[in-house]
Each structure stands twice: as C-alpha cells, then as structure tokens.
Amino acid sequence: MEFRQLRYFLAVAEELHFGRAATRLDMAQPPLSRQIAGLEEALGVQLFDRSRSQIRLTQAGQVLQDHARQIMDRLDTARRETRLVGAGGAGRLRIAFVGSASHGPLPMLIKAYRATYPEVELALSALNNAELHRALITREIDIAVARPELKDEEFRRELLFREKLILALPEDSPLAAAETVRFADLSDQTFVLYPRRPRPSYADVVLGICEREGFKPAGLELTQDFQSAISLVSVGVGLSVVPESVSRTTRPGVIYRPYSGHNPGTGLTVHARLDNRAPQVLNFMETTRKFARAATAAAPVPAAG
Template sequence: MELRHLNYFQAVADELNYRKAADRLFISQPGLSRQIKQLEEELGVQLFERDKKHVELTAAGKFLKGEVDFVLNHLETTKQQLLQIANGREGELRIGFLGSASNQVLPELLKKINQNFPKVTTSLEELSNQVQVEMIQKDKLDLGFVRMASVPDELEMKSVYRDTFSLVVPVNHPVTVKNFTSVGQFANESFILFSSDYSNFYYEQILGICRDSGFSPRIKHKSVHALTIFRLVENGLGVAIVPSSLKEGYDLNVRFMEIPGTSRFTELSVIWKPDNRNPVLGKVLEIV
C-alpha cells in the first residue's frame, strides 16, 4: 500500500463517482479502478459496491474513509507545521470561534500568544458550534470557542467567560434603560434571534428567558451573524436578545439593555482534544 492508494480511495469515497474522482485526480478512469482494486486486494476487503449507475461505500469502506481522512489530514498538518518551523516559527495554532468570541476573549488570547510565543502563528475561522466539534475531532482545528452544554467524551471543555443577556432595540424605541423592567414588555414585538444552527443550547436559553416572562417570542428573522441581527434591529424589523458583551465593537443606532431579574446567563467555553499532537496547543492551553 502506498500513499497514492489512500488519496485515490479518498477521492472516490468523497465523490462516489469514478469519473468525477478520476477528473479530480487527473488520471484515467480505468487507471483509478485498477488502483482501487489493488487496495482492496491488499486489504482483503471490498470497499465499494458498484453498478452501472451507483457507487456506494461498504461498511468496511465507511470505516476506512474516516481513518484515511484522519491520516491524510494529519500528514497535511505535519507538512504545514514543518514549513512554519523551517521559516523560523514554532508552529501554527488553528482556532475556530463563534462571532461573539471575537469581541473580548479572542483578541485577549491572541495578544497573550503574541507576547508569550511570538514565533507561533494562528489561523482563525468563524464556525458554528457543531462544525467546530467535528473539526476538532478530526484534528482539523486545535482550539474552539463555543456555547454548548457538553461535548463528546473525547474532547475537553473549560468555561472561559460568563456573560449576561441584553435586549437590543432601535435607538428610538420607547422602552429605555430607565423604564425597562421585564422582557414581558416586548411580548407583542417581533424577535430577531441567532439561528439554532449557531447554537441550539443558546437558542433554547433565549426561548427560556421569554417563557420566564410568560410568553413565547414571535420570531420573525434568524441569522448566525451578530451584525446582520443588529442591522435588522436598527431598521425597525424587530428586537433581539444577545450576550451583553456583543455591545462592544459596533457603532449602530441600537440600544443595549441588560435584562433585569433573570438568573440565566451564557458561557463561552474553549474546547480541545487532549491527544492532539500539535506541540503549540499545550503552550497555549496554559494561557487559556
């Protein structure tokens, strides 16, 4: 078995189409079929069910795909780390984050990384909770900043920031900080919320705040981006409930009002995989 066999297998497993996989690999379709046959003979198992119209992974093929994705990703990561080291760096840390982490927590962490480990570079990607979990499981990310109640057993999670909730209204809204006593004052308003795709746990917390005040919110719009939500509020399309820390960094015609009398709060947590082999991760975890 050679590395090319794994690359060829991955292409067919991704495409489930020999012609498309062959085009992606810049080889002939018969040549690709021979390589896959060689791999199956080497392993002693059938990896694909194939007829004239369909290509499907067998149970063994599905298992191998997960392992091959991990191995090839690890090789690519190793290559990138080697290039970093060769260029005088200590390595690269790949960080996923929710947009709400970019206001306070993430800038503070990056500042400390620069101060303590100036030869470490970072790669940042804004992603949903679930995508971060999946990418950390597959070693495609090293750290993630999420809002979740729990993570899979093979990952670690640590709370790094506890935040209150604030209601966001247009700047000319009649309810102000002085006369804001309950979210129930907005029971008849339209709400603009972070989509449950952003964080189902967080989404349920928002609904809980409204239920605590005796109503179910009339949800008019959803988004995974804070700026989009604030723009919609600014234009009078509804009100929103967000982590209070999001009031930093935006210059819009909206008013943030911390919700009074609620015991609910939101936590931003950092997640990672303990057996991640990136040597930079252990150094940065000390800062975290």
C-alpha cells in the same frame, strides 16, 4: 562524507593547525589527522597543503569550506527550528470561534498567547457552534471557542469567561428610553435569534427565558449567526438577546440595555481534542487557564447588601 567529518574539517580549516583544532574539538590529534586524511581519500582531492611550519587550504579546500559552512549553518537552523516547533514556540495553530467572542476577552487572550509565543502562526476564523464541533472532530481546526460550550467527551475544555445577557434594541425602539427593561414586558416584540440550525441552540436558550417569564414572542426571526442577527436589529426588524460584552462595540442603529428577569448568563469555553497533544495546543490551553484565573482574581467583589 559525514557531518562529523565536515565539522572536523571546518575546525582545521579555521585554525589552520591540527593541534589547536584537536583541542577545540576536545580530541587527540592523531584521530583528527586520520579523519581528514579519510575525507580527502573519499573526495579524491587534497584539501590542505601541509608543511612543517604551517598548513594552508588548497583551492579544493576553500570550495569545501564555503559549502561546509553553509551546510552546518543550515543544520544548526534546522535543529533550532525543529526544537522550537517541538516545544510549541513556533509552528501553526488554527483557532475558530463564535462571532460574538470577538467582542469579549478572546482578543486579549490571543494577545497574551502571541506575547508568549510570537513565532507561532495563528489562523483565525469565525464559525457557529455546529461548525466548530464538526471542524474540531475532523481536525480542520486545533482550538474551538464556543458559546457556552461544545458537549463531547472527546474534547478537553477550559472556561474562559462568564457574563450576563442583555438586550440589543433598534435605536428608535420605544424601549430605548428605559435604563432597564422588564423581560416580561417583551411579549409583543419580534425576537431576532441565532442560529437558525441546528437546534437546539443558543436561540432555544433565549426562548427558554421567554417561557420562564410567561410568554412566547409575538414574532420570531431566525438567522444563521450573530452578525446577521445584529444587522437585522440595526434595521428595525426586532430585538435580540446578546452577551453583555457585545455592548462594548458600537453598531450604528443598535443600542443595548440591561433587563430585569431571568438571566442565566452565558459563557465562552475553549476546546481542543483530547488526542491532540501538539505543544502549541497544550500551550494555548495553559494560557487560557492562566488568563481566566487572572481575570477572575481581578474581577470586582460585589458589595455587601
């Protein structure tokens, strides 16, 4: 019994007329009659009671009709879902990101992707840069959102966003009274930086700013991730240098201030393996390109000085 025979059988069972069924199937009636006779012979049953005036389903034919409808419905569902996944409109996408990315444009990017591909299941997790690199190499994730980027020739990348750095201060810090803090005046402060390892890392970017401003921090506290660093700032251990977007989310015990001095800024970059051609991945990278382009176009133009 073949799918083609089931389709022919269902047409006859629904029309109860070989001529109309043949027209519906866009075929001649004699071949259709032969197909039904062959199906009955293969099953060893009579599917239709035939007379000159009409045909009717036998009890065996009614049973086959019920099963055939289910089979054809499941086949249609399988065809639709397979095509949808194959085009990237469904399936699963594993995205990992640095913790500070959740305060910037990443949530809006994910929202934009969901709006276009609502049937794709997203698995989200937070990792530091070293973990992102390893997970992408070992194919544990499909997309890595790093700050500022992962350096690997095997990755494709799209810059999502660039922003300035600002200070995260304990709310009772004497520096909180100033609207803008001179970075060069921070030589007596303890800096809470991340990650602890591997190095070099974002922590070394901040230490490079200190060196550029002519000092080494009086104290240095290294943590493994952004959330741990902000937690230590909130209890007064020291200050941290963080992306400006972090200030959009309030944290008890922490205030944010801009600073004057060397500010190299930081960025968020979306990565995927070059050899990962899954449509879900390619669609996400394309969404990132469009999102970043739109964000750049919408950014205010600085006033002429």
